Amino acid sequence: MTDLAQNTLDGLFLGSSYALLALGFTLIFGVLRRVNLSFGPAVMFGCYAATWVHLNFGAGLVLLAMVAVLGSILAGAYVERLCFAPHRGGSAIAAMVASFALWMQFEELATIALPRHVYDFPALHGGAPLAFGALTLRVESLVMLLAAVLVCALLWWILYRTRFGVAVRAVIDQPQAAQLAGISVPRIFMLTFALASAIGGLAGFLIASSHEQVTPMLGMWSTMKGLLAMMLGGLGSLPGAVLGGLALGLLEAHSQWFFGPQTRDLIAYALLFILLAARVPWMTTRSAS
Amino acid sequence: MAKTTLFLILALLPGLALAQAPKADLECRFTGTDFVYDCTIRLSRGGKPLQGVKVTVGADMPSMPMAHNVKPVKAQPAQAPGEYKARLDLEMLGVWAVKLRLAGPVRDQLILHYEFDSKGASPAHR
Amino acid sequence: MDDYAIGVLTNVGLISFLALSAYLLLIAGEMSFGQQAFFGVGAYAGGMLTAMYGWPLPLAALCAMALGALAQFLVGLPTLRLRGLYFAMATLAAAEMARILFELFHFQRQLEGEPVGPDGTQGFRGIRWVFEHGVEPLGYLGIVYALLALALVAFLLVERSRLGATLRGVGEDPELAASLGVDVNRVKLGVAAAAGALAALGGVLYAHHNTYIEPRNFDIMLGVHSLAYALIGGLGTALGPLVGVVLDIGALEGSRVFHGYRMIVFGGLVALLLIWRPRGLLDERAVQWLRRRFS
Numbered sequence: 001m002t003d004l005a006q007n008t009l010d011g012l013f014l015g016s017s018y019a020l021l022a023l024g025f026t027l028i029f030g031v032l033r034r035v036n037l038s039f040g041p042a043v044m045f046g047c048y049a050a051t052w053v054h055l056n057f058g059a060g061l062v063l064l065a066m067v068a069v070l071g072s073i074l075a076g077a078y079v080e081r082l083c084f085a086p087h088r089g090g091s092a093i094a095a096m097v098a099s100f101a102l103w104m105q106f107e108e109l110a111t112i113a114l115p116r117h118v119y120d121f122p123a124l125h126g127g128a129p130l131a132f133g134a135l136t137l138r139v140e141s142l143v144m145l146l147a148a149v150l151v152c153a154l155l156w157w158i159l160y161r162t163r164f165g166v167a168v169r170a171v172i173d174q175p176q177a178a179q180l181a182g183i184s185v186p187r188i189f190m191l192t193f194a195l196a197s198a199i200g201g202l203a204g205f206l207i208a209s210s211h212e213q214v215t216p217m218l219g220m221w222s223t224m225k226g227l228l229a230m231m232l233g234g235l236g237s238l239p240g241a242v243l244g245g246l247a248l249g250l251l252e253a254h255s256q257w258f259f260g261p262q263t264r265d266l267i268a269y270a271l272l273f274i275l276l277a278a279r280v281p282w283m284t285t286r287s288a289s
Numbered sequence: 290m291a292k293t294t295l296f297l298i299l300a301l302l303p304g305l306a307l308a309q310a311p312k313a314d315l316e317c318r319f320t321g322t323d324f325v326y327d328c329t330i331r332l333s334r335g336g337k338p339l340q341g342v343k344v345t346v347g348a349d350m351p352s353m354p355m356a357h358n359v360k361p362v363k364a365q366p367a368q369a370p371g372e373y374k375a376r377l378d379l380e381m382l383g384v385w386a387v388k389l390r391l392a393g394p395v396r397d398q399l400i401l402h403y404e405f406d407s408k409g410a411s412p413a414h415r
Numbered sequence: 416m417d418d419y420a421i422g423v424l425t426n427v428g429l430i431s432f433l434a435l436s437a438y439l440l441l442i443a444g445e446m447s448f449g450q451q452a453f454f455g456v457g458a459y460a461g462g463m464l465t466a467m468y469g470w471p472l473p474l475a476a477l478c479a480m481a482l483g484a485l486a487q488f489l490v491g492l493p494t495l496r497l498r499g500l501y502f503a504m505a506t507l508a509a510a511e512m513a514r515i516l517f518e519l520f521h522f523q524r525q526l527e528g529e530p531v532g533p534d535g536t537q538g539f540r541g542i543r544w545v546f547e548h549g550v551e552p553l554g555y556l557g558i559v560y561a562l563l564a565l566a567l568v569a570f571l572l573v574e575r576s577r578l579g580a581t582l583r584g585v586g587e588d589p590e591l592a593a594s595l596g597v598d599v600n601r602v603k604l605g606v607a608a609a610a611g612a613l614a615a616l617g618g619v620l621y622a623h624h625n626t627y628i629e630p631r632n633f634d635i636m637l638g639v640h641s642l643a644y645a646l647i648g649g650l651g652t653a654l655g656p657l658v659g660v661v662l663d664i665g666a667l668e669g670s671r672v673f674h675g676y677r678m679i680v681f682g683g684l685v686a687l688l689l690i691w692r693p694r695g696l697l698d699e700r701a702v703q704w705l706r707r708r709f710s
Contacts, residue, residue, distance in 0.1 A: 035500060037639070086690040093446065094693035097646045100639050101685035108678035115324070115381045116406075220635070224511075231504050266515045273508040276501055277493035284501055309527070310541065345418060351631045361419055380675050386627070390418065397546050400627040 002134045007253045013141030015249020016148035017210075020203035021222050022229035022241035023151065027196040030172050030236045032189055034092050037099040038079040039200060040223030041106035046072030046201035047208045047218055048110050051119050061122060061209070068208075069201035075106065076197025080190060088186065103219065110216050124209040140210040147206055151199055152242055158195070159238075168192060172236075231272055234282040309335045313389055313399050317377070317410035324379040326405065330364055330389065331372055338371025343392040346375045348385045351402070361390070382406055384413045421552045425624055427664050428559040430641065432617025434656035435566060436610040437638075438645035443606040444586035446503045448638050449490070449510030450614045453483040455517060455633035457615025458622035459533060462542040465623070467524050467532050472544050476619045483615020484608040486513075491607030495600050510638055517630035538629030542622050559620055566613065570653035582606065647685055649695030651702030658696055 021043070028036045049071030050064040059067075083098035125139035159165035170178035171188050179185050204222065208214045225248070233244020248268060255264040275283055317328040330346070332339040347361035359380065364373035379385060382405055389399040403410040433454050440447045457479040464475035494505045523532035533539040545555055573579045584592045585602045593599050622628050644659030663681055692698060697705075 082686045082690075087693060091693040093646060094689045097643050098686040098689045100643055101682040101689075103682075104678040105682035108676070108682075111381045112675065224635075227504065227507075235500065262515050262518055266512055269508040269512045269515070273493075273505055273512065276497060276505040276508070279496060284497075310529070310543065347422075351629060361422075396549075397543065398626045400540060400625070 003257065006135050007257050008250060009135060009137065010141070011250035011253030012246060013138070013145055013249070014253055015246035016141075016145045017203055017207050017245075018225050018229040018248050019148050019242045019245025020144075020151060020199055020206075021226035022233065022245045023155065023238065024196040024200040024203070025226040025230045026233075026236060026238055026241040027155075027192055027199070029230065030238065031168060031192040032084055033175075034084060034087075034095045035099075035227075036079065036084070037096060037223060038075075038083070038102045038106065039196070039226060040221070041103045041219035042072050042075035042079060042197055043200040043204035043222045044110060044216075044219035045075040045106055046070070046197075047121075047204040047214050048114055050205060050208070051114060051121060051214050054122060055114075055119070061124065064122065064209075065202065065205045068205035069198050072197040072201030072204065073194050076193050076200070077190070078102070080193040084189065084193070085186065088189070103223075107216065107219055110219070119214045121208040121212055121214050123212045124206070138210075140206075144206050144210060147202060148242070148245075151202070155199075155238065164188075164191065228268060228272060231283065232275070235284075237282075240282065311339055311391065311395060311397055311399065313401060314412075315387060315401055315403055315410060317403070317405065319406075319408055320376075324381060324405070326377045326379065326410065328375050328377055328410070329367060329372055330375065332389075332391075333371055334395070338369075339395065340366070340370050341393060342373075342395050344373045344375070345390040345392070346377060347388040347390070348377060348379060349388060350381075351384060351386050359385075361388075379405060418552060421556050423664065425552070425556050425559055427660050428556070428563050429617050429621045429624065430644070430664060431563055431657050431660045432566070432620070433614055433637070433641040434644040434648070434660050435570070435653060436614040436617070437642045438650065438653065438656040439570075439606055439610045439613065441642075441645055441650055442586050443582050443603060444589060445603070445606075446499065446642065447506040447610075448503050448635065448642065449506030449513075450610065450641055451633045451635070451638035452490075452510035452513035453487050453611045453614035454618035454621065454637065455513060455628075455630070456486050456611075457483045457618025458628045458633070459517065459520075459539065459618075460615070461619030462539055462622040462628060463522070463532060465544040466539075466542045467526070472548075472619075472623060476616060479615045479619040480612040483618070484612040487607045487611025487614070488604060491604050495603060507635065507638075510633075510635070514630050514633055517633065536630060538627060539622075540627040542626045542628070544623050546626075555624060559624075562616065562620070566616075567653055567657075574653065643685065645695075647688060647695050649692075649697030649701060651695075651697045651699040655695055655697040 021040075024043075025036070025039055028034065028039065046068040050068040053059050053067050054064055079099060079102050083102060084095050087095040087098070123140070124143055127139070129136045129138040130142075131137075157165075159169055167178065167183045167188055170181065170183060171185055175185065178188075200222070204218070207222075208218070229245040229248045230241055231244070232247055233240030233242070251268055251271065252264050255267045259267070311332055311334040313330055313332050315328055315330055317326040319325075320327055328346070330344060332342060332344070344364040345361045346364050348359040359378065362375050362377065364375035366372070367374045377387075384402060384404050387401045387403055389401070391397045391399070402413040404413040433450055436450045436453070437447060440450075460482045461472075461475045461479035464470040464478060465472055470478075490506065490509045494502055497505055517533070518536050520533050521535050523530040523534060525531075529541075531541050544550075550558075573582070581592070581597055581602060584595075585597060585599055589599050592602075640663075641656075644663065645656040646659070647662065648657060648659030649655035662684075688696070694700075
């Protein structure tokens with residue numbers, strides 16, 4: 001019974017990181033109607049920038065977090081300008097393939113800048129995990145969960161309590177009408193991208209400091225988990241992204257306990273395939289060119 | 290024409306497993322320049338050192354097939370029988386699939402997985 | 416021609432099968448992130464048949480193609496009603512499942528005191544048919560390109576026929592095609608089987624060229640790359656995907672100028688190219704222009 005509770009707890013924490021990644025993907029997909037295959041790599045770029053700063057200047061955690069976020073925003077802006085702005089009225093596939101091409105660039109850049117396979121990253125919390133009865137809680141995991149909650153609250157506030165948010169929601173629901181109403185759609189795209197990248201950068205920083213290491217696989221990993229969580233929760237839905245991320249985390253934690261890591265991934269993919277094939281309503285309502 | 294016919298006949302015959310496949314192992318030293326390694330290859334077949342073979346050494350990264358083609362280099366026979374030397378110029382650290390192409394008296398291809406780090410190479414098992 | 420050039424050219428040929436398989440699906444309106452799985456099925460099946468059971472390569476290749484076709488058919492069946500990104504994600508999920516299954520697959524036979532066969536994440540080594548039958552690298556290159564030429568001829572014939580028009584019709588506007596009496600599901604499943612066979616053929620040839628395969632060879636990168644080649648080269652003709660492959664593997668790999676920066680250069684080129692030509696180099700308009708010029 002304790003195992004079940006512990007796994008559920010671990011799943012929620014894991015899921016928070018997936019939720020953050022999925023939120024970034026979903027923001028971009030919801031507003032631009034495009035899949036950004038460079039989202040994970042931009043997150044990795046931020047982490048690598050933070051790693052580089054850490055290696056060369058030994059900076060503190062807060063500064064590293066800021067570097068990670070800024071690095072991701074920078075990478076995101078590069079992707080937005082090169083892959084999404086030029087294809088705004090045009091082909092979604094071209095934008096996606098272009099974003100894949102930039103993914104390749106980021107991967108190679110990472111291996112050139114930091115050629116070793118694994119790099120240490122400072123831990124978020126150097127001490128022992130907390131004990132809560134028979135359950136153990138890692139402080140890093142709590143921070144991750146807290147961060148996810150805060151980001152959701154922040155997003156909600158931005159979307160429903162600011163003028164920018166109104167414009168974003170207008171573009172999500174009725175892009176042509178929004179344009180006619182005078183909203184600068186390109187500006188909204190750019191700012192959404194920045195916001196999504198910032199969330200990704202934060203997620204990356206938290207993931208790296210939770211695992212205390214950074215590897216070149218981070219780009220691919222973030223992309224896969226973010227995409228999976230986004231699809232599970234329903235393409236283009238922000239609450240769905242959070243729920244999808246949490247669900248994925250729970251599924252993985254429990255599957256890993258019973259079956260081990262490879263079967264864990266197998267189950268996640270099998271679930272996605274089955275749900276897609278069955279065309280469950282919450283997953284297949286949004287049009288995805 | 291004769292070659293083609295011969296090939297077609299050979300192609301359709303059920304394959305026969307030929308004489309013992311050659312075996313190899315690798316020892317590499319980091320030269321100090323990124324990412325160049327001096328490597329010694331030991332070839333053997335049926336337990337005996339394999340000499341007089343033309344060895345070409347290449348490398349590929351398993352996680353990105355055909356992405357990091359390292360230009361193959363010809364290995365030079367070293368002093369000990371069955372030993373060959375080559376200098377490998379890789380593009381990054383990590384696990385590489387080293388490809389040994391054998392020609393001459395023995396034609397074959399061997400793939401060995403080694404982890405290359407700042408000191409040298411060690412066999413990689415995943 | 417030195418061994419390195421032969422190697423590069425052979426790789427170009429092998430990946431072309433994969434790019435063509437992605438292209439075929441794109442023509443019929445389906446974007447697949449998962450063709451690498453069928454490439455892998457072909458590689459494993461073909462390799463097992465020759466290395467473990469002594470089958471001749473041509474027979475093993477045919478069997479591998481049949482398995483690839485079946486596999487893609489089985490993936491295509493439940494996903495018939497999915498479109499766009501949903502279909503793409505379903506293929507991605509299926510391909511990753513296949514890759515994990517390859518990782519879990521241990522099946523070896525003792526041959527002359529040595530275990531031969533797939534060994535999970537350790538891979539499958541010793542696919543030595545070409546060495547056991549004295550096939551030189553140049554000869555193998557010839558085989559690969561002969562088969563590729565056959566495939567291209569088939570494509571070019573189909574594209575000029577009613578079948579080709581039907582395929583593109585289904586790709587552009589399935590509802591319209593259906594209203595004109597086309598059995599869209601049948602077309603899609605047929606295309607799936609053909610694409611699976613094509614990818615599997617590439618896979619079997621790859622396994623025998625490399626003599627060693629492992630699950631990591633068949634990951635998403637390979638799949639998205641082949642999709643990218645088809646899209647960059649252009650969807651106007653079957654030669655389009657080949658152009659994409661040649662650009663990346665051929666030109667950039669063959670020329671050692673960009674040693675270490677190849678991906679950065681290629682990635683940038685692709686992004687810029689797509690701004691200029693969103694539908695690829697040899698897109699429908701370019702192909703029509705070329706046809707008018709040279710007829």
